[in-house]
Amino acid sequence: MSDAPTASTPADPAAAAPSALTVHAALITVQLIFGGFYVVGKAVLREMEPLALAALRVAFAAPLLACIAWRHDHVRPRGRDLSWLALLGLLGVTANQGLFITGLKYTTATNAAILMPSIPVFTAAVAALLRIEPLTRQRLLGVALSVAGALVLINPLRFATGGQTARGNLLILVNCFCFALFLVLQRPLFQRVPWRTVIAGSFVFGALGVLPLSGPALAALDPGKISAGAWLGVAYIVLFSTTIAYAVNTWAVRRSSPALVAAYTTLQPLATALLAAAFLGETFGWAEGLGLGLIVAGLWQVSR
Numbered sequence: 001m002s003d004a005p006t007a008s009t010p011a012d013p014a015a016a017a018p019s020a021l022t023v024h025a026a027l028i029t030v031q032l033i034f035g036g037f038y039v040v041g042k043a044v045l046r047e048m049e050p051l052a053l054a055a056l057r058v059a060f061a062a063p064l065l066a067c068i069a070w071r072h073d074h075v076r077p078r079g080r081d082l083s084w085l086a087l088l089g090l091l092g093v094t095a096n097q098g099l100f101i102t103g104l105k106y107t108t109a110t111n112a113a114i115l116m117p118s119i120p121v122f123t124a125a126v127a128a129l130l131r132i133e134p135l136t137r138q139r140l141l142g143v144a145l146s147v148a149g150a151l152v153l154i155n156p157l158r159f160a161t162g163g164q165t166a167r168g169n170l171l172i173l174v175n176c177f178c179f180a181l182f183l184v185l186q187r188p189l190f191q192r193v194p195w196r197t198v199i200a201g202s203f204v205f206g207a208l209g210v211l212p213l214s215g216p217a218l219a220a221l222d223p224g225k226i227s228a229g230a231w232l233g234v235a236y237i238v239l240f241s242t243t244i245a246y247a248v249n250t251w252a253v254r255r256s257s258p259a260l261v262a263a264y265t266t267l268q269p270l271a272t273a274l275l276a277a278a279f280l281g282e283t284f285g286w287a288e289g290l291g292l293g294l295i296v297a298g299l300w301q302v303s304r
Helices: 020-044 050-073 080-106 109-115 118-129 137-154 164-189 195-219 228-255 258-279 286-303
Strands: none
Touching (some): 020 258, 080 109, 080 195, 195 228
C-alpha cells in the first residue's frame, strides 16, 4: 500500500482560487442555512434533549466530512497538527454545539439571535490579540456597522433575562466566543493542512468530546416518540446546518479571512426574517431594510 501524503503537503494551490463573488455568495448561503436553524432547532428541542441532538449532529457529520476530506485530500495530519485539530474540535464542535444547543433550550430564539452578533466582535479582538489579523480602523468600522445592522433587525429591546433565561443567554455568549476562537485559530493551520481535512479533523476530535457527554441522553432517546417532522428537522440540521455550513464556512476562512466570515454572521437575523416572510407570512418592513443597509455597508468595509 502506498503512503498517503502527510499534513506537510502544501494545501490548496492558489491556482484554484475562486473569485471574490464566489466567496461572498458562499457566505450568504451559509447564513441562510444557519438562519433556518433557529426555528428548526427550537422545534426539534421540544421533542428531544439538547445533548441527544448534539450527539446526532456529530455522529453523522463527522464520518461524512472525514470521507469527503479523504476522497479529495488523502492527507493524514501528524504531530502538532493533530494537537491543533483537537483544540479546534474542542472549540468549534464540542463547546460550540453543546453550549449553543443547551443554551437554546433555556433561552429564546430571539435572545440567541441578539447575542450572535457578538461573534464578529470577539473574532476581531482575538485575531488582533494573537496578531493573526490587524485591527484596522476600516475593519473596526465594518464590524461596528454590521453589528448595528443586526441589532436593528432583531430589536435588542426584546432581549429577555431572569431565571433559566439568564443561564441560556450566558451559554450562548460563551458559545459565540468559542466559535470566534475556532474561526481565528483555523487560519495558521491552513498553511500546512487542506481546508477539508481541517474541518473533518475538527469534527472527528469534537465528536470524541460530544459523544461521551451526550451518551446518556442519546441512550434515553426513544425514536418512536419523535415525530416525523422532528426527524426531518434533525436531517436538516445534520446535513445543512452542520455538514454543509461548517464545510463552506471553513472554505471561506481559507479563501478570505476570519473577520469577514465572522462579519457575515450578522446576516443570520436577516436570513431568519426572510424565511419567516416567505414561509410564515411575516412582513419585511423598514427596520429590516435599514438593518440590511447597515450590514451591507459593514461587510463592504471589512471585505475591502
